[in-house]
Amino acid sequence: MPEHPTLHVLMILESQYPSPAGGGAEAQVRTLARGLRARGHRVTVLTPLGKLEHRRPIDRVDGVPVCRLRYPHVPLLGSFVLWLRLAGFLWSRRTNYDAWHVHIAHYMGGVASALGGWLRQPVILKVSGWWELEKGVLSDGASLSQRIAFRCMRRASAWQAISSRIATALANKGVPLQAIVAIPNAVDTTRFQRRHSAVTPVGRRFLFVGRLVPEKGLDTLLRAFATASSADPLATLQLVGSGALAEPLAILARSLGIEGRIEFSGHRDDVAGALHAADVGVLPSRIEGLSNTLLECMSSGMPVVATRISGNEDFVRPGDNGWLCEPGDQQGLAACLASAMLLPVAEFGAMGDRARRCVEQKAGLDVVLDQLLGLYRQVPVVAVATVPVHGEGG
Known part of the structure; x- marks a missing residue:
């Protein structure tokens, strides 16, 4: 033809x-x-x-x-x-x-x-x-x-x-x-690499990428992370992005006693580098269309903790390639974070592989x-x- x-x-x-x-x-x-x-x-x-x-x-x-x-x-x-x-x-x-x-x-x-x-x-x-x-x-x-x-x-x-x-x-x-x-x-999956060796039993690195604005649900994320932190006292959370809530969120982290475990990185042009260094993607938004960050995290071979909203629910399958909770549900989000902290390394790697395959097949x-x-x-x-x-x- x-x-x-x-x-x-x-x-x-x-x-x-x-x-x-x-x-x-x-x-x-x-x-x-x-x-x-x-x-x-x-x-x-x-x-x-x-x-x-x-x-x-x-x-x-x-x-x-x-x-x-x-x-x-x-x-x-x-x-x-x-x-x-x-x-x-x-x-x-x-x-x-x-x-x-x-x-x-x-x-x-x-x-x-x-x-x-x-x-x-x-x-x-x-x-x-x-x-x-x-x-x-x-x-x-x-x-x-x-x-x-x-x-x-x-x-x-x-x-x-x-x-x-x-x-x-x-x-x-x-x-x-x-x-x-x-x-x-x-999503151009060729830009992202999967690093099995990066996943460790403790001290897992959670990553959020996006604007620091109310609709992203970041206040709920910090409170949920503080609640879940006992499951892995070495776990950390990195926030990549800028916005009006940068200072209020830093104050909230200090009030929760987790400021040493939260990294505010500001805007970064090398998002792929931040994804490469992380273990779990987090998207606690209250509302979205379909987040590019979600696709990029999963393309990097990371399981994702996300809220059950537009777009997220089309890609994240609970227990298979990530975790879902209701938007604004602090306890539900904390439970998902704790599950990600405690998941055995072998299962963690398999979950990340399934996340990447899902994106390749549906949104490559x-x-x-x-x-x-x-x-x-x-x-x-x-x-x-x-x-x-x-x-x-x-």
Whole structure:
């Protein structure tokens, strides 16, 4: 059979790129762009030019062209100008791209979906996380402008749901089941290595990577770690990331008497190095879409202690490749941490191997790219056909 022709994909992102704070949607765009280019495809990234962003309107990141739209940073007026400039960009280059992949389901996604539907252009609309569903265009309390944007989004050719909960939420919002495709975030597993020899009977190293913000549940994590610490008095916890809660969490650690066992590392560019040195990943978030950190920890061959929320429950199988507890459940989290501290080394290694295999099979970069390329080419991809809607299932 002849090989498929190469494609030129436009990635539309309603945030800074690359993100100085290391946002999940931005990281995914970068991972996918690298993967597509490695396969010989072309990628262009389109994003707004931020108010305090001292970057060129036309740039390159990892060899990928990045186009940043200028607009006045004035309430209301600025948004309308941005939308008009986006529409103008897409119209003037309507024959340049084989597909438009929108990575945050917000107003720019509405503009792209409306125009793409009219031009019969493949538009893949990705719901990246909880914000779109709880605060944004897809929320129950959406404003009039957000409801209009959602109606425009209904013209997208496909909705990428990165977790089973998001797929269910989209179905409950009235998105046709045949348009919802379950494709998780991607992880390049070649970046991460498994170290069996690093696992020791005592003194296991727990690792959290992410922003130090309330929705990550880090106050519950510190209290649970203090409770579980008797199971392994030498266990340590490293927090990689920055945020508003850095100082309050340091104060909390001192008040719990565990400050000597908690390492606040701040933001790090070499996350792979931190993963390589750890034994157990921890993700105590109260809400997520699908955490890149979860996938990276499991890709590193680490079992993960996580909360039972969107994304986590699709990958973490309790007793098989990690542990799950309810969000905000301090005692439940402490029990999971203690189990990870006490697990025999041989079982620990086998659990980590299963974690890596799970991610390779479901979210490995090549697996995800194969599915996305089918959407870009408008080839039918297995859709979410059994998503429970109102009154059906749990």
